[in-house]
Amino acid sequence: MSVLTEMFRNLFSRPVTILYPAEKVPVPPGFRGKVTIADEKCIGCSKCSVVCPARCITMTDSPREVEFKGKNLARKKKPRVKLYKCIRCGLCERHCPADAIHLTGEPASCGPSREEVTA
Amino acid sequence: MSKVVIPVGPQHPALKEPVNFRVIADGEKIVQLELDLSYNHRGIEKAAESRDFIRVLPLLERVCGICSHSHATAFAKGIEELMQVTIPPRAQYIRTIVAELERMHSHLLWLGVAAHEVGFNTLFMWTWRDREAVQDMLEEISGNRVHYNMNEIGGVRRDISAGEVASILKRLPVLEERIAEYVKMAAGQKTMLMRFCGVGKLSRAEILKYGAVGPTARASGVDYDTRKDDPYLVYDQIPWKVVTENDGDVYGRTKVRIGELSESLGMVRYCLENLPEGQIRTTAPKAAPSGEILSRYEAPRGELVHFIRTNGTDKAERLDIRTPTLANWTSVAAALVGRNLADIPVIVAAIDPCLSCTSRMTIVDQDKNEQRTLPVASLRPGNTGRKEGGLFS
Amino acid sequence: MNDILYLVLYVLVFPGFLFLLGYALFLEFIDRRITARMQHRVGPPWYQPLADFIKLLGKEVIDPAGIDRKIFDAAPLIALAAVMTAFIYVPVIGGSPLAFEGDLVLALYLLAVPTIMLFLLGWLSRNVYAAMGGVRAVTQLFIYEVPFFLALLTPALMAGSWSVSVIAEWQQQHLWFALLQPIGFIVALIGLQAKLERPPFDIPEAETEIVAGPWTELTGRRLAVMHLAEDVALVTGCGLVVALFLGGPLLPWDVGPAWLFGIAGFFIFVAKTLCILLILSAIKAATGRIRIDQLNDVGWKYIASAAILQVAVVFVMMSAGVIS
Ligand code: SF4
Ligand code: SF4
Numbered sequence: 060m061s062v063l064t065e066m067f068r069n070l071f072s073r074p075v076t077i078l079y080p081a082e083k084v085p086v087p088p089g090f091r092g093k094v095t096i097a098d099e100k101c102i103g104c105s106k107c108s109v110v111c112p113a114r115c116i117t118m119t120d121s122p123r124e125v126e127f128k129g130k131n132l133a134r135k136k137k138p139r140v141k142l143y144k145c146i147r148c149g150l151c152e153r154h155c156p157a158d159a160i161h162l163t164g165e166p167a168s169c170g171p172s173r174e175e176v177t178a
Numbered sequence: 179m180s181k182v183v184i185p186v187g188p189q190h191p192a193l194k195e196p197v198n199f200r201v202i203a204d205g206e207k208i209v210q211l212e213l214d215l216s217y218n219h220r221g222i223e224k225a226a227e228s229r230d231f232i233r234v235l236p237l238l239e240r241v242c243g244i245c246s247h248s249h250a251t252a253f254a255k256g257i258e259e260l261m262q263v264t265i266p267p268r269a270q271y272i273r274t275i276v277a278e279l280e281r282m283h284s285h286l287l288w289l290g291v292a293a294h295e296v297g298f299n300t301l302f303m304w305t306w307r308d309r310e311a312v313q314d315m316l317e318e319i320s321g322n323r324v325h326y327n328m329n330e331i332g333g334v335r336r337d338i339s340a341g342e343v344a345s346i347l348k349r350l351p352v353l354e355e356r357i358a359e360y361v362k363m364a365a366g367q368k369t370m371l372m373r374f375c376g377v378g379k380l381s382r383a384e385i386l387k388y389g390a391v392g393p394t395a396r397a398s399g400v401d402y403d404t405r406k407d408d409p410y411l412v413y414d415q416i417p418w419k420v421v422t423e424n425d426g427d428v429y430g431r432t433k434v435r436i437g438e439l440s441e442s443l444g445m446v447r448y449c450l451e452n453l454p455e456g457q458i459r460t461t462a463p464k465a466a467p468s469g470e471i472l473s474r475y476e477a478p479r480g481e482l483v484h485f486i487r488t489n490g491t492d493k494a495e496r497l498d499i500r501t502p503t504l505a506n507w508t509s510v511a512a513a514l515v516g517r518n519l520a521d522i523p524v525i526v527a528a529i530d531p532c533l534s535c536t537s538r539m540t541i542v543d544q545d546k547n548e549q550r551t552l553p554v555a556s557l558r559p560g561n562t563g564r565k566e567g568g569l570f571s
Numbered sequence: 572m573n574d575i576l577y578l579v580l581y582v583l584v585f586p587g588f589l590f591l592l593g594y595a596l597f598l599e600f601i602d603r604r605i606t607a608r609m610q611h612r613v614g615p616p617w618y619q620p621l622a623d624f625i626k627l628l629g630k631e632v633i634d635p636a637g638i639d640r641k642i643f644d645a646a647p648l649i650a651l652a653a654v655m656t657a658f659i660y661v662p663v664i665g666g667s668p669l670a671f672e673g674d675l676v677l678a679l680y681l682l683a684v685p686t687i688m689l690f691l692l693g694w695l696s697r698n699v700y701a702a703m704g705g706v707r708a709v710t711q712l713f714i715y716e717v718p719f720f721l722a723l724l725t726p727a728l729m730a731g732s733w734s735v736s737v738i739a740e741w742q743q744q745h746l747w748f749a750l751l752q753p754i755g756f757i758v759a760l761i762g763l764q765a766k767l768e769r770p771p772f773d774i775p776e777a778e779t780e781i782v783a784g785p786w787t788e789l790t791g792r793r794l795a796v797m798h799l800a801e802d803v804a805l806v807t808g809c810g811l812v813v814a815l816f817l818g819g820p821l822l823p824w825d826v827g828p829a830w831l832f833g834i835a836g837f838f839i840f841v842a843k844t845l846c847i848l849l850i851l852s853a854i855k856a857a858t859g860r861i862r863i864d865q866l867n868d869v870g871w872k873y874i875a876s877a878a879i880l881q882v883a884v885v886f887v888m889m890s891a892g893v894i895s
């Protein structure tokens with residue numbers, strides 16, 4: 060009987076389906092999405108690249124002065140993330156000493172060129 | 179109709195994952211059944227041996243999409259025990275909350291699948307709709323709907339903020355109401371009762387003989403739950419009880435799972451309300467001392483066992499995973515013979531099989547028409563100097 | 572001349588085949604929509620059944636190895652033709668002009684044709700799932716056909732005619748048979764659900780057991796036509812139940828000119844078929860699939876005896892002179 064009542068209750072109420080892409084589900088804060096790198100903070104320590112389980116972070120040459128804990132450092136490399144390989148585990152964020160790599164609320168992206176799917 | 183061989187799987191609408199039953203049926207009756215597992219060998223155990231303890235956890239979560247937290251916790255728990263690290267109480271509570279939420283979403287998913295197997299798609303849609311609420315909570319806590327990544331050796335990675343606690347506590351009553359509704363539906367839905375009652379019956383003795391675990395065993399009156407028999411996390415400190423039924427059939431398993439839904443909900447509520455203050459992790463050493471450990475964990479489907487052998491490095495030397503589905507398969511094969519063909523999906527679904535996690539390798543020689551397994555020694559050309567035997571040989 | 576033109580228009584355009592096909596797709600849409608809403612989903616847009624049909628027509632037709640192509644091509648068409656023919660005798664805007672004494676029996680036989688065709692397809696497609704489905708389809712046919720026939724024939728008994736249109740007219744003067752013979756009405760609805768192979772009677776095409784039963788090897792236009800036949804059977808079945816139990820498209824009193832009567836009748840027909848469909852969809856959404864041996868039990872024990880009971884009650888009522 061409870062099945063019937065619920066069926067007819069549903070019949071006259073708004074369906075719960077979310078019509079993506081017209082409607083979108085709100086993403087909670089702290090959602091693990093696309094990886095971004097704050098270039099001005101990264102000290103090029105390669106910790107993220109070592110810890111990444113998907114092996115999707117490579118270090119590329121990018122000499123730059125960065126401020127880290129009040130000192131100025133000259134970094135040599137910065138990470139490049141292959142987003143199409145990233146499993147969004149967040150380990151890079153967790154182990155970065157400079158708080159430079161972050162997972163944002165943006166969903167995984169796709170794109171026609173390699174540039175668009177790397178960060 | 180005379181006897182026909184009906185291949186069920188590896189591609190079949192009833193089984194969403196690859197497994198093959200060679201069913202020999204006489205009309206609609208099953209007279210013989212051959213089970214062929216393992217179309218999905220992924221080599222996770224081997225891969226786990228080459229990753230350090232930080233990187234292995236995301237890999238282990240991917241053993242199973244439904245009980246991802248179970249695998250990571252079972253492993254982390256084992257390693258922590260080897261390292262003799264005690265994780266802070268707050269971390270234990272958080273692990274328990276995620277574990278019980280995971281159990282809830284797994285059981286809701288199961289209820290839907292079981293209903294779908296008997297063609298009752300309405301319940302399927304409803305349970306999956308309500309499961310979404312649980313998934314939202316998990317997403318809020320962990321940042322992901324499937325692979326929570328909450329564990330690390332020495333604690334948990336994320337804290338649950340006061341705001342999250344409040345918002346989840348506020349949403350629990352709705353779920354509670356829904357669960358009460360499912361209790362009513364399970365008892366009153368005629369066609370479902372017709373398909374579930376008396377189907378796949380296994381007596382207590384049979385369960386013990388075939389070594390079934392989890393809700394399958396508990397539905398036959400076997401009072402066996404790792405959370406109670408070998409308590410880990412905070413299960414010995416929080417109020418809950420083991421749900422058992424004596425029906426022994428698919429209906430009994432349904433009742434056990436629905437019962438566990440409300441038990442889990444109670445545990446989540448208790449843990450959230452009594453969340454101790456403090457650290458969420460301690461610093462664990464990088465490497466584990468050499469040793470062997472058998473880590474047991476009550477996954478939603480039953481007892482999950484991780485056997486870990488370490489050798490003093492930051493990697494496991496050997497990891498062997500025994501998933502609950504593997505323990506339950508034999509009981510399925512036994513329950514199916516003599517039944518109706520239409521019961522296959524119901525009985526198989528009743529153990530909530532998770533097939534990729536269950537993959538085992540056998541060598542099939544088509545020319546000689548024989549099957550065999552490889553002894554461990556033949557897999558190790560270089561002598562490791564270790565005696566074979568024990569749990570894994 | 573005018574008469575012939577009217578007949579041709581009646582059969583081919585309205586309310587005959589053209590209307591029928593459109594209405595069949597419409598009813599499928601309504602059915603899917605209602606089910607979806609009951610399950611708290613959104614459901615398909617209105618053109619989905621038509622889009623599915625056109626898409627399937629354009630798809631490749633695959634012949635399983637070793638089948639008789641002619642039969643595979645013909646069977647869906649025969650099924651469709653049969654149910655469409657049956658619809659001609661269903662009163663839509665007043666009595667059918669082609670009605671004759673005994674068209675009820677003809678319509679019932681024609682409605683059984685799709686099941687027979689499914690059995691044939693299943694049996695001939697050299698596929699274990701299809702063969703099992705075919706066998707299940709006929710087994711099921713034997714179980715529900717008897718009570719279904721009995722339930723639909725009881726109105727005929729009471730009205731004293733074997734013509735659908737006459738039975739509908741009889742109710743204009745008396746009461747609806749749904750009120751006079753409630754048991755028969757329920758049995759007819761259950762039988763109709765079984766005939767259309769909808770849950771809980773979708774045993775022959777049980778997706779999780781035997782893939783799609785006899786439908787397994789149907790592809791492209793064969794599948795499209797078979798689906799259409801099923802939809803048409805839904806309209807015909809609903810129409811028959813409406814005519815036999817709910818007084819058909821007729822108003823209990825006469826209104827003005829014939830054309831107004833026709834239009835009113837048409838809307839009544841649509842409203843009543845939608846009501847029947849709502850019941851059928853509700854049954855579909857509220858049940859799971861039972862097993863064939865359980866259907867055997869339930870069918871003979873309860874449904875058949877209910878139908879027989881109804882016949883007995885009708886005889887008693889008639890001899891007692893309750894209904895003149
Ligand atoms: S989120 Fe994980 S997989 Fe992605 S880049 Fe960071 S560590 Fe690698
Ligand atoms: S861990 Fe942080 S600071 Fe180090 S390389 Fe990666 S992003 Fe840069």
